Amino acid sequence: MKAYMSVCKLRFINGLQYRSAALAGMATQLFFGFVFIMIFVAFYSRSTVPAPMPLPSLVAYVWLQQAFLSFIMLWFRDNEIFQLITGGNIAYELCRPCGIYQFWFAKLLAQRLSSAVLRCLPILLVAFLLPEPYKMGLPPSPAALALFAITLLLGLLVIVAISMLIYISVFWTMSPAGSMLMFSVIGEFFAGMVIPVPLMPGWLQNVAYALPFRWTADFPFRVYSGQIPQAEALWGILVQLLWLAALIGVGRWSLHKALRHVVIQGG
Template sequence: MKAYVSVFRLRLTNGMQYRTAALAGVATQFFWGFIIIMVFEAFYSGAATELPISLKQLITYVWLQQAFLAFVMLWFRDNELFQLITTGNIAYELCRPSGIYGLWFAKLLAQRLASALLRCFPILLVALFLPEPYRMPLPIDPAAFLLFLFALLFGLLMIVSLSMLMYISVFVTLSPAGSLLMFGVIGEFLAGMVIPVPLMPEWLQRIVYVLPFRWTADFPFRVYSGHITKEEALIGIGIQLVWLLVLVAVGKMAMAKALRNVVVNGG
C-alpha cells in the first residue's frame, strides 16, 4: 500500500502543476455549459407535456457535469500507459515489486482528482451566482449534499475501474484508439453524459439501469438536485459499492490473464 500511496501523491502533486491548462479547460467548460443549457431551455419551452425532470434540476445536472468532467469522462486517458503496452515497455512494470493493477489504479485516480480539483471550484463558484435561468441552486438540504459527496466519490472509483478495463483491453486489441473510442462513446452515452437518463425513452432507460455506467455520473448529479430522494440515494450508494467490488474483481482477473499471455521481444 505504501507504494500505491506514494504513486498517488506523486501523480496528484504533478497534476496540480498544470494551472494554465486548467484555466483553459474552465473557459471551455463554461462555453459548453451555456450552449447545452440554452439547447435544453429551447427544448423545454416547446414541450407539449410535463417532462420527467425539471429545467432547474437539469441545469444543475449540466453544471455538475461540467465541474466534475474529469471525474466522469471515459475518454480521459493516460498515453503513457498506452505506450507501455504497445511498445513492450510493460516489461519494466513487471519488474516492479508491486501489483500493476493497483499501481495503475492509483495513477489514474490521482490524475482525475488533480484535474477536477483545479477546475471544479471556479465553475461551481460562478455557477452559483449566475443570473436566472442559468444559476445552479444549492443542494436541497445538508443531508442531500452529504449523500452527493459519497455518490460522487464512489462514482469516481467506479469510473477508474471502468477505465482500467479499457487499458486492459489494449493488451488484446493493441489499438488504444479503438478501445478509447468504444469505451468513451458507448460508456458516456449510457452514463447520461449526452442525454440525461430521465429524458431517454423508457426502453433505453431499462437498458441503462442494469449497466454500471449511470452510477458514475447520472446518479450523483440527480442526488444533488433532489431528483433522487434521500432514501433512494442510500440504496443507490449501496449498489455503487457492489458494482465497484465487481468491477475491481473483474479487472484484476482480466489483468492477470492478460499478463500471462504477454510476450515481449527485444533487449
C-alpha cells in the first residue's frame, strides 16, 4: 500500500506544476458555465409548466460540473498508459514488484486530484460572488455539505474505475480512439453532463439510474443542493460502494485475462 500511496503523491505533486494549463482550463470552464446557465435561464423564463428542478439548484449543478470537471470527465486520459500498451513497453510494467491495476489506478487518481485542486477553488469563488441568477448558493445544511464531499470522492473513485476499463480494453482493440469515444459520449450523457438527469424524459432517467455514470456527477451535485434528501443520500452512498466494488472486480479480472494472452514482439 505504501508503494501506491507514494505513486499517488508523486503524480499529484507533478500535476500541480501545470499551472498555465489550469489557468486556461479555468477560463474555458467559466465561459461554458455562463453559456449553459444562460441557456437554462432562457428556457425557464419561457416555461409554462413547473420545472422538475429549481433554477438555483440547476445553477449550482452547472457550477459544480465546471469546478470538478477533472473529477467527472471520461475523456480525461493518460497517453503514457496507452503508449505502454500499444508500443510494447508494458513489459516494463510487468517487471514492477506491484500490481499493475493498483499502480495505474493510483496514477489516474492523482492526476485527476491535482487537476481539480488547481481549478475548483477559483471557479467556486467566482461562482459565489456572481449576481443572481448566476450566483451559486450554499448547501441547505452542514450535513448536506458533508454528504456532498463523501459522495463526490466516491464518485471520483467510480470514474477512475470506469476509466481503467477503457485502458484495459486497448489490450484487445490496440487503439484507444474507439473506447474513449464510446465511453465518453455514453458516460457523460448519462452522468448528466449534457442535460441534468431530472430534466430528461422519464424513460431516459430510468436508463440513467440503471448505469453507474450518474453516481459520479448527478448524484453528488443533487446532494449538494438538497434535491436528494439525506436518508436517500445515505442509501446512494451504499450504491456507490457497490458499483465501485463491481467495477474494480471486473477491471482486475479483465486485466488478469488480458495479461495472460498478451504477446510482446521485438527484442
